[in-house]
Amino acid sequence: MKKFADVILPLPLHSCFTYSLPDEWADEVQTGCRVVVPFGRKKYYTAIVRNVHYYAPTEYEVKEVSALLDARPLLLPRQFKFWEWLSDYYLCTQGDVYKAALPSGLKLESETIVEYNPDFESDVRLPEKEQRILDMLSADPEQCVTKLEKETGIKNILSVIKSLLDKEAIFVKEELRRTYKPKTETRVRLTAAARNEHRLHIFFDELQRRAPKQLDLLMKYLELSGYLGGRDLKEVSKAELLRRTSATPAVFNGLVDRGVFEVYQQEIGRIDKALLKDIVPVNPLNEHQQRAYHSILESFQSKNVCLLHGVTASGKTEVYIHLIEETIRQGKQVLYLLPEIALTTQITERLQRVFGSRLGIYHSKFPDAERVEIWQKQLSEADYDIILGVRSSVFLPFRNLGLVIVDEEHENTYKQQDPAPRYHARNAAIVLASMYGAKTLLGTATPSVETWNNATSGKYGLVELKERYKEIQLPEIIPVDIKELHRKKMMNGPFSPLLLRYVREALEQKEQVILFQNRRGFAPMIECNTCGWVPKCKNCDVSLTYHKGLNQLTCHYCGYTYQLPRVCPACEGTDLRNRGFGTEKIEDDIKALFPDARVARMDLDTTRTRTAYEHIISDFQQGKTDILIGTQMVSKGLDFDHVSIVGILNADTMLNYPDFRAYERAFQLMAQVAGRAGRKNKRGRVILQTKSIDHPIIPQVIANDYEAMVGGQLAERQMFHYPPYYRLVYVYLKNRNETLLDLMAQTMAAKLRTVFGRRVLGPDKPPVARIQTLFIRKIVLKIETNAPMARARELLVQVQKEMVAEDRFKSLIVYYDVDPM
Ligand SMILES: Nc1ncnc2c1ncn2[C@@H]1O[C@H](COP(=O)(O)OP(=O)(O)OP(=O)(O)O)[C@@H](O)[C@H]1O
Ligand SMILES: [Zn+2]
Structure with missing residues (x-):
């Protein structure tokens, strides 16, 4: 009987698609395996088998699965259950979940770009199709799968690509360029001759007389490899052997020349580096x-x-x-x-x-x-x-x-x-x-x-x-009214005199400082001092951030960059000024004030790669830097021993954020960043600079009175119908045409009101009402936490279906944010 498979495609489709399985290997296909399937015109995707059955679909013509990629399932049954829960709860498709869940190398598709691995060498001859692809890639090292397919004429190319990926002859191109580290290490073993017991003894005698250092090295090898114990031999790396004996490479080479040692290359798993480190017991708890x-x-x-x-x-x-x-x-x-x-x-x-x-x-x-x-x-x-x-x-x-x-x-x-x-x-x-x-x-x-x-x-x-x-005390938090200081012209850029004094003292005592500013870039804004013109992104409804290092204006939403204009395009004035300050500006200013201090900055711009993080953190940990400047990244969980001063440069940007969580978040951020101070040794100090010295949150932060904060917040949330008493669902509508979008949003909100009544708010313009040339409207739904959520979701999806069923609303894009943050 003909077999079929329901598969999950990496596309926003609302249900599984069914394909037929070729008789030759239909029995090998299991739930959780990946298959290659055609979809749309000439496109191929890696899909995941959800189940295998005998029911031919009747609504559409069934296509055939083109290839099976796995002999064993890649997903376990519980994972499907988890995916289902995610797509149900967060109102998205299983295809969306699939895309988020799997690393790129496991979900090839026609658009995937693969690249040639120049370090690849094969010991055996590759199958002809694989070689053909490699040849094309060695001429032009980055190509998209569709192009390779067209130019090589290979059908079912995804399985061939997969095989090359398994061999690491090629990689899936990543945005982040990997620095490819070879996965081999040099290991050492006895030559066949030396493994003969009799010969080994002759070597011993010889070495004892002529080369005692070589003998030491040989003995160490025998110990490390377990040779003398007669057990299974352990492999020994050359590096480790030299380290353990502090012998020079010359001594080592002597043994190679003598025909005692031979070296060989051994592949090591990249992810097993930890094996080499020594394990220590856990700390006892106090x-x-x-x-x-x-x-x-x-x-x-x-x-x-x-x-x-x-x-x-x-x-x-x-x-x-x-x-x-x-x-x-x-x-x-x-x-x-x-x-x-x-x-x-x-x-x-x-x-x-x-x-x-x-x-x-x-x-x-x-x-x-x-x-x-x-x-x-x-x-x-x-x-x-x-x-x-x-x-x-x-x-x-x-x-x-x-x-x-x-x-x-x-x-x-x-x-x-x-x-x-x-x-x-x-x-x-x-x-x-x-x-x-x-x-x-x-x-x-x-x-x-x-x-x-x-x-x-x-x-x-x-x-x-x-x-x-x-039992080290929590840090002492000292509030500083910078509004007053600004008025008295006593501020030094973003720094109050008190903060500078403490920074100086800390540096003199060889202690470290963390400065926290919740904004990256140099200046959050550039403004024409003559006419007030502010440069904005052409795709998004936001002003641009100035990055001095790059001498560029950047949109933090779409990443678009602009040259900094020399004159104001509105009035041709030349007095363009920075407004506000970001981490980059603080770094500049602090370096000018403390030229001898070693300063590092940690924010999105300085941590594009994995090693960048590691460097910044380990340098600070080892005391190679004195002052660390950063965004919220420095606030959480980091554990340093010698930080005595933390400066919160401006609490107000956090407090004035238009969101019901602003207060909660401001408290968390400040308490967390303060918590970086004085963790070991002695009590730390935090300088909290703010223009809103009378804000009720300030005394709560100073007293670390979490319960007062949360008590106040819970009362407010209950009164104004917010989580945890109500569940929020944001319904976002997007379209290129603003007038049409307004009509769509009004219509959809009206439909939702007939179902959900007064639980519907809006539509409104979100704070950023245009991103990447699409206009955005937002409808808010507030549903009692104890209401049946499954029913609410059904109703929402139904309204969405009714909307896009109308011809004039076909171009509407709708998506949901359940429990938005
Ligand atoms: N029982 C223990 N033995 C040895 N060292 C300890 C012990 N408990 C804590 N420490 C040390 O104290 C420091 C702070 O502990 P840890 O980082 O676990 O705190 P934390 O509660 O996770 O802090 P945070 O909330 O700020 O992340 C660490 O350097 C840790 O190694
Ligand atoms: Zn933009």
Whole structure:
């Protein structure tokens, strides 16, 4: 009987598509395998088999699957369940989830650009088709799959490409250029002659008399390889051998010349670097941490989720490490989520020291080939016990997940903004964990209002850790009224005299300083001092940011760059001025004031690559830099020993942000960045510069009074119908034609009102009402948290269908942001 497969395509389609399977290998196709399928005119995609069956579809003509890419499933059954939940809850398609979930190397399509690996050498002859593709790529090293297909005339080219990818003869092109590190190392072994016991003894005698250093080296090799124990030989790298004996390469070469040693190249897995480091035991917990640890385990007896609310530097990470150890002791896996790549560097180090090669790291700054390798490893018997990663690691396969840790759970970077799926990784992780019967621990010094509400209402467990490790006091926070200082002309650019005094003192005492400004670039704005003209992006409804290093204006929404005009295009005036200041300007100013200080800056512009993060953080950690300037990136989770002063340059940009979460976020940011000061040794100091000295949040930050902040916020949220009492869904409408869009938005809002009544607000223009030439309108839906959400989603989708069914609204683009941040 003819077999069929329903497949998920990497496209925003609302359902699966069905293809027929060729009889020859129909039986090899399993749920979770990838197949290549034709779609539309002449396009091919990698699709994922959702299920295999015997029902021929009747509504459309069935096409045939062109190739099978996997002998074993790439996705486990629970992952499909997770994908379904995501697409349902976040109102997007499974195709959207698929695109977000898999690394590029696993989802080839016609538009994929592949590139030639110049380091590739093959020991065997490649199949003719593969060689033909390689030849074309060596002439022109970057080409799109469609073009290769056309020019080589190879049918089913995706399977050939896949085979080349598996061999690493080619790569999927990434935006980030990888610096390709060879994966081989030089190893050493005894020559066949020396492996003869008798000969070896002759060598011993000879060396003892003539070359005692060579003998030492040989003995070390025999020890390291386990040769004398008669066990299986361990491979020994040349580098390690030399390091362990501090012998010179000349001594080593002597043994090679004598015919005792021979060297060979061995491929090493890129991701097993940790193996080489020594493992140390976990730190014992102090009394407070111990108590927290036991309370967490106790809370897991009755609840699936627990919040660990511990002040900054209380040692939450140490508590996690103990929980991880306990979980893997039970033979289960751990997923450890972090909000930001910047943080992974430090935590990786801390975890690697304890867990070595049982730890896998997964994030987007890793080369795609490495991510593919980790994915495959997770499906094997040799999977990692612990995965440390940012939000996309919730998509990895786990065979036996036991614990999820969401560190800095309050961070809004857990929420994906664009494109769909616009999921919140913390919430998704809780759902993922429950599908495995696993537990979730949320940790932070400043819980999100939602989580706090869940923890105090009894839905989650709540464990508090109020003491800093070694009982060092939380930093002293000194507010400075910069409005007053500006009036008195006492400010030195963005710095108050008090801040400068403390910075100077810290530098004199060889201590370090962090300066926090929540804005990158040089100046947030350029303005014509004559007529008030401000340069704006031609695609988006925003003013441009000036980057001095590049001498360019940049749109932070679409990335478009402009030359800085010499005269104002409106009035031809030449007095163009900077308004406000970003991190780049602060760096400039501080360097001018402290020419001898070593200054580094950490923001989106200075951390485009993985190594850039590592350098900035490790330099600061090792005291190679004195002052670190940064955006919110420096605020969270970083652990430095010698920071005595933290400067918050301008609290007002955070407070004046038009959003119901502004107050909550401002508190979190300030408390977190303050928490970087005085973590070890002695109490730190924070200079909080603000123009709104009377704002009620200022005393709350100074007293680190989280509960006062959250109490006030909860009351407000309830009164004005916001989360956690109401669920928000933003409905976005986009179109190139503004007048038409307004009509669409009015019509859709009216339809929604007939269904949802007064729960519908708008349509309105969002703060940025045009992005990449598309105009945008927003409709807000506020639904009671206890209302049936599934029904609400159905109704929403139905209204959308009615809309696009109308001919005049065909060009409407609609998407949703559920639980927007
Ligand atoms: N039990 C312990 N033994 C040894 N060192 C510890 C212990 N507890 C904490 N520390 C050290 O104290 C410092 C702060 O701890 P940690 O980074 O875990 O705090 P945290 O609560 O995660 O802070 P934050 O919320 O700011 O991220 C670290 O350098 C850590 O190594
Ligand atoms: Zn733009």
